[in-house]
Amino acid sequence: MSHVLVRDEGAVRVITMNRPEKKNALTQEMYHSIAGALDSATGDKAIRCIVIAGQPGAFTAGNDLADFMAAGSSGERQEFGTSGGATLLHALLRNPKPLVAAVDGVAVGIGTTMMFHCDYVVATKASMFATPFVGLGLVPEGASSLLMPRALGHQKAFEILVMGRRIDGEAAHHAGFVNQVAAPGQAEADALTVAQEIAALPPEAVAISKRLMRLPPEQVAERFALEGKHFGEQMRSPEALSAFKGFLDRKRA
Numbered sequence: 449m450s451h452v453l454v455r456d457e458g459a460v461r462v463i464t465m466n467r468p469e470k471k472n473a474l475t476q477e478m479y480h481s482i483a484g485a486l487d488s489a490t491g492d493k494a495i496r497c498i499v500i501a502g503q504p505g506a507f508t509a510g511n512d513l514a515d516f517m518a519a520g521s522s523g524e525r526q527e528f529g530t531s532g533g534a535t536l537l538h539a540l541l542r543n544p545k546p547l548v549a550a551v552d553g554v555a556v557g558i559g560t561t562m563m564f565h566c567d568y569v570v571a572t573k574a575s576m577f578a579t580p581f582v583g584l585g586l587v588p589e590g591a592s593s594l595l596m597p598r599a600l601g602h603q604k605a606f607e608i609l610v611m612g613r614r615i616d617g618e619a620a621h622h623a624g625f626v627n628q629v630a631a632p633g634q635a636e637a638d639a640l641t642v643a644q645e646i647a648a649l650p651p652e653a654v655a656i657s658k659r660l661m662r663l664p665p666e667q668v669a670e671r672f673a674l675e676g677k678h679f680g681e682q683m684r685s686p687e688a689l690s691a692f693k694g695f696l697d698r699k700r701a
């Protein structure tokens with residue numbers, strides 16, 4: 449069974465992460481599958497909006513930490529820019545179609561970073577957003593050090609991005625990056641309704657407006673690259689390797 453499911457419902461492409469037994473932790477293969485489904489929609493005039501969804505209980509628990517551990521201890525310098533995570537985030541960044549996220553559960557690390565590249569976010573109250581990068585010895589990714597303070601203000605972004613505080617769907621709605629709080633189990637259905645509403649709008653006008661509303665792509669790409677340089681260096685740091693090991697060993701303790 450594939451860990452990423454893709455279906456088109458009329459003019460809406462729905463991309464579903466499907467590795468519930470690991471809380472949708474993202475492998476390299478999953479990143480590339482999602483990026484492929486995003487990219488192939490770009491030139492497809494029949495697709496007017498894209499929904500990215502997880503499973504009840506898990507949008508995604510972020511990068512697979514066993515993969516991080518393997519990459520960090522390989523002895524090779526890791527460039528974040530060539531990783532699966534960066535491939536996915538770049539695919540979100542360059543996608544001209546409106547992106548709607550449906551979150552019903554944990555959205556950790558890149559799961560939260562992705563929100564800042566989406567145009568509309570639906571989440572249940574029980575959802576949990578967290579960016580534990582710093583606690584793992586890492587740094588923000590995907591230009592979130594630029595986009596999150598811009599969206600939430602510096603202090604709120606510091607609390608989430610640096611201190612790693614977790615927030616639920618309602619708090620995220622209050623903070624401003626969740627548009628709509630869905631009833632339990634309804635995130636994907638509500639996201640689909642929103643996506644159909646967007647898909648019914650004139651597509652050229654939507655595409656131009658989306659482009660105008662976003663920061664210049666060069667500015668975002670520059671921050672992306674700078675974070676990637678630090679991220680790659682930190683991946684091999686003793687503090688990061690010790691944190692990955694701590695997570696992977698926790699159930700054996």
Ligand code: COA
Pocket residue numbers: 469470471473474509510511512513514554556557558580581584695699
């Ligand atoms: N990488 C690899 N495996 C992961 C994972 C990750 N990021 N997140 C969860 N899993 C696995 C767990 O190891 C467990 O597998 P097992 O049943 O084979 O032991 C399974 O998914 C279920 O996770 P569990 O921790 O039991 O679920 P939970 O509901 O108690 O907690 C989380 C969910 C997301 C809060 C917790 O799993 C967690 O903190 N994960 C790490 C998140 C993270 O740091 N991501 C990287 C960000 S940069």
